[in-house]
Amino acid sequence: MRTTALRRVVAVVPLALLGLLAPSPSGAAGAPAAAATPVAPAAAVPGAAEPTGTVTWTVQPATADGPDGRVSLRHVLDPGATVEDHVTVTNFGDRAATFVVSAGDGTVSDGGDFDVLPGDGSPQDGGAWVRLTPPEGVQADAAGRLTLTLEPTAAVTIPLTITVPADARPGDHPAGVVAELVDDDAGVRLEARVGTRVHLRVAGDIAAGVVADDVRARWEPSWNPFTPGTVHVSYVVRNAGDVRLGARSTARLAGPFGAGAATRTSEVREVLPGRSAAVSAAVPVWPLLRASGRVAVTPLVVGADVVDVPLDDTSVAVAVWTPPWAQLLLLLVLAGAVLLAVRLRRRSARRVQEQIDAALAAAGVAREPAPDASTTGTHGA
Structure with missing residues (x-):
């Protein structure tokens, strides 16, 4: 809404019902082209x-x-x-x-x-x-x-x-x-x-097809080490032909050797010739250091349109680094906990020994020295 000194108010109503559901070529009866x-x-x-x-x-x-x-x-x-x-x-x-x-x-x-x-x-x-x-x-x-x-x-x-x-x-x-x-x-x-x-x-010779362009992937780790992170895949579905088409696109990603594969599918109802539609997909991926896959696009005929040329699937490769930050942090915490436990155990053992030595000294009992490995062993006759 915009206003001026003349209190001009503009309210734009989208053409939501302009024949979006394509009729048959003969013009079958249906709902009015533009609802009141x-x-x-x-x-x-x-x-x-x-x-x-x-x-x-x-x-x-x-x-x-x-x-x-x-x-x-x-x-x-x-x-x-x-x-x-x-x-x-x-x-x-x-x-x-x-x-x-x-x-x-x-x-x-x-x-x-x-x-x-x-x-x-x-x-x-x-x-x-x-x-x-x-x-x-x-x-x-x-x-x-x-x-x-x-x-x-x-x-x-x-x-x-x-x-x-x-x-x-x-x-x-x-x-x-x-x-x-x-x-x-x-x-x-x-x-x-x-x-x-x-x-x-x-009428005439036409081409028909849709492709994925400008494919980008962004890694968003999960700070819960027991759940996967998310790869945000964004791209545009471009109509590379001469007739309007819909599109079904699938982003598939997996770790090394196909581990942890996951997919997300999106649909675009209509893309006009020479135009593009933005698509984004959030794919759950385990942090196996690197994920790779493809964005595949399948063209779809809109409504009752007639497209009498082959419609081929297309795909584009996508890859992204997926460092396991949460898992590395968990390992560091576990390693630190183990080191701390060992250190505390040694400190506790040392304090116990000191208390024993003090008690022996108070009782007038001399502590036997620990055997010296350099003086032990079997001596010949």
């Missing part, structure tokens, strides 16, 4: 005026007649091809609201949710191929964005045209269409957006 998202009323801001109502809205795939039940817009196109489609923006709120509708490039957040890059920048990929056609009475600005004012329960269907450049790279080019609420009521501006995902794939 309520906006916090102005009264949530200290000192703000009482709200005049709440706004709940949605953006859904549609035909010219309205929403058609698809989860997202999905098209496979040849380079240079064009296709037409529609989205419907509906205001389910109890008051009129103004929305800015735009298309943008798709991205995946650190949390794994699909989103559309902010509309204040020019799209550079699939979002730039989507052109919205203004409905009657609406004008588009220089960036192609539409500003709509909808009465309560009103809806408007917006035609759009997707044109693939002739030199477009084969593969996936994610995009989305979003409707952003612009609410200046009572001097408080709330900005939030929901939208629908646009799956764009350019």
